[in-house]
Amino acid sequence: MTATAAEKTGARTTEAADVITGARERIDALDDRIIGLIQERMAVSAVIQQARIRSGGRRVNLSREMEVLGHYRDALGKPGTALAMTLLELCRGKI
Numbered sequence: 271m272t273a274t275a276a277e278k279t280g281a282r283t284t285e286a287a288d289v290i291t292g293a294r295e296r297i298d299a300l301d302d303r304i305i306g307l308i309q310e311r312m313a314v315s316a317v318i319q320q321a322r323i324r325s326g327g328r329r330v331n332l333s334r335e336m337e338v339l340g341h342y343r344d345a346l347g348k349p350g351t352a353l354a355m356t357l358l359e360l361c362r363g364k365i
């Protein structure tokens with residue numbers, strides 16, 4: 271059974287369903303770009319971590335992580351800190 275546009279979007283009018291369907295396509299495209307940027311960030315972060323480990327240092331650098339957390343918090347508030355912590359975990363694993 272195929273769901274109607276109204277059922278899929280929760281809208282009560284076809285006009286609203288059309289707006290939501292179009293905006294969801296934009297969100298899906300944005301999410302694809304965000305995921306691509308996260309994957310790019312992970313690759314760049316890995317280069318840094320490998321260089322530091324090869325030089326005899328540690329994978330993690332907490333003072334730099336504080337800078338990254340502050341950057342996201344300044345831009346996005348408290349949820350930005352949580353987002354940055356998730357990004358850091360994706361980039362260097364759990365600590």
Ligand SMILES: C=C(O[C@@H]1C=C(C(=O)O)C=C[C@H]1O)C(=O)O
Binds near residue numbers: 331
């Ligand atoms: C990438 C680095 O290494 C680690 C990963 C970080 C990151 O992904 O932003 C930040 C600090 C380090 O724990 C770095 O030191 O810049």
